[in-house]
Amino acid sequence: xxxxxxxxxxxxxxxxxxxxxxxxxxxxxxxxxxxxxxxxxxxxxxxxxxxxxxxxxxxxxxxxxxxxxxxxxxxxxxxxxxxxxxxxxxxxxxxxxxxxxxxxxxxxxxxxxxxxxxxxxxxxxxxxxxxxxxxxxxxxxxxxxxxxxxxxxxxxxxxxxxxxxxxxxxxxxxxxxxxxxxxxxxxxxxxxxxx
Numbered sequence: 001x002x003x004x005x006x007x008x009x010x011x012x013x014x015x016x017x018x019x020x021x022x023x024x025x026x027x028x029x030x031x032x033x034x035x036x037x038x039x040x041x042x043x044x045x046x047x048x049x050x051x052x053x054x055x056x057x058x059x060x061x062x063x064x065x066x067x068x069x070x071x072x073x074x075x076x077x078x079x080x081x082x083x084x085x086x087x088x089x090x091x092x093x094x095x096x097x098x099x100x101x102x103x104x105x106x107x108x109x110x111x112x113x114x115x116x117x118x119x120x121x122x123x124x125x126x127x128x129x130x131x132x133x134x135x136x137x138x139x140x141x142x143x144x145x146x147x148x149x150x151x152x153x154x155x156x157x158x159x160x161x162x163x164x165x166x167x168x169x170x171x172x173x174x175x176x177x178x179x180x181x182x183x184x185x186x187x188x189x190x191x192x193x194x195x
Contacts, residue, residue, distance in 0.1 A: 081139040083132060093139070096131025096178060099161070101146055109150050109158035110169030111178035114187040124187035131177040138171055139163060153182030 081099070084092035090103040096113025099106050113135075114127035142164035152158045158181075161168040172178035 080144075081136045083136060091144075093132050093136045095128055096135050096172070099135070099139070101144065101161075106146060106161065107156065107158040108169055109147075109152050109160045110167070110181055111172050112181050112183065112185065113172070113178045119187075121188035123189060127177075127187055131172070134175065134177045135168070135172065138168060153180070 081091050081093055084094050084100060090100060092100050094100065094105070095116045097108045097111055099108065113131040114124045116125055116128040116132060119125035119128060139161075145162050147160035147162065149157050149159050163171075169178065169181075173180055
């Protein structure tokens with residue numbers, strides 16, 4: 001006895017053709033081929049190289065300028081006090097204890113220095129020049145202010161001078177470039193004598 005299968009078979013379905021095209025579509029128009037002359041190609045290449053070089057130059061100059069301005073140190077203001085014999089002007093140093101401030105001659109109170117003009121010996125003149133140079137450097141360190149006139153130890157009328165609130169005569173005496181007012185005025189020493 002043959003048994004019949006309980007599996008039902010489905011009836012075959014008709015296969016439909018695919019909607020996806022596998023062949024390229026025919027081109028309706030042919031693209032026109034552009035012909036570029038050899039001369040035009042050369043000039044195009046030259047123009048491209050020149051544009052690249054110009055862009056490179058602009059970039060280099062820009063980076064250089066930015067670097068210079070970023071790392072440049074601010075310039076110091078020019079010295080306000082110079083030596084009167086070569087600078088002139090309203091602010092200058094005559095010698096180690098005399099200056100012109102705003103066009104007015106001021107003898108600095110509290111100190112005495114060796115003289116340049118009328119020096120008794122070469123050593124005094126040399127010490128006077130050193131004191132004048134040191135005074136100019138000290139005055140150029142900050143804001144210079146003059147106090148009221150005072151009678152010095154020798155009875156002379158002089159003015160106190162300060163740089164950023166520091167007494168100039170104390171600085172000069174402390175450095176050895178000046179002596180306290182009313183003290184020993186012999187700058188030549190025993191070996192050179194007077195004259």
